[in-house]
Amino acid sequence: MDATAVETLLRDLLIALGEDPTRPGLADTPARVTRFFTEFLGHEAGTTDTTFEYQAEGEGCVAVxxxxxxxxxxxxxxxxxxxxxVAYAPVDRVLGLSKLVRIAHRHAHKLQLQERLGAEIAEDVARLTGSKQVAVWMVGDHSCMVARGVRAHGTRTATEYLLKPLAADMAAVERLRRVAALAGGAR
Ligand SMILES: [Zn+2]
Incomplete structure (x- = not known):
């Protein structure tokens, strides 16, 4: 990210919006917003995702x-x-539970859509664990819904993402839904 260019453009944006970027309330705004973008979009590059071996006679599911x-x-x-x-059925590896949270943050901290966020989290869990049974449910609150013309206060957006092979296996989906409900969330 070119922080200098971002800061200059933010100052220009304030001018284009008819504001005076030198007035006290706005003087530090371009630098502050640039810091926000730098921190938010620069989240967690290069962290490792630990997996552990998992061996069991029966069949298990994990949901966080x-x-x-x-x-x-x-x-x-x-x-x-x-x-x-996030729910999945491990094959021979499980992810550290906190890694699921980290994966969610990693894919959230960019310019994103809720629909794609669920897909990216699921694909990452599948890639790291080798599981083909991964599902992600999300309920979102979008400020663009609240602040723009529709003023849809209190709306919630729910999404479900099922990894492709899983989508054809309703019994497996139901199994994941059950553990996800225990974890407090499959809607
Ligand atoms: Zn939006």
Missing amino acids: GGIRTASLCEHHLLPFTVEAV
């Missing part, structure tokens, strides 16, 4: 619910927050 993260809507550059539940 209550994962709250914030993202930026790529259509309006306005924030949205989501609460996610």
Whole structure:
């Protein structure tokens, strides 16, 4: 990211919006917003995702619910927050539980759509664990819905993403839904 260019453009944006970027309330705004973008979009590059071996006679599922993260809507550059539940059926590896949270943050901290966020989290969990049974449910609050013309206060947006092979296996989906509900979230 070119922080200098971003700061200059933000100052120009204030002028274009008819504001005086030198007035006290706005003087530090371009630098402050640039710091926000730098921190938010530069989140967690290069962290490792630990997996552990998993061997069991029966069949298991894992779900982590209550994962709250914030993202930026790529259509309006306005924030949205989501609460996610990630569920998967491990084959021979499980992910460290906190890694699921980290994966959610990693994919949230960019210009994003709620629909794609769920898909990216699921694909990452599948890639790291080798599982083909991964599902992500999310409920989101979009400030672009609240602040723009529709003024849709109190609306919530729910999404479900099922990894492709899983979508054809309703019994497996139901199994994941059950553990996800225990984790407090499959809607
Ligand atoms: Zn939006």
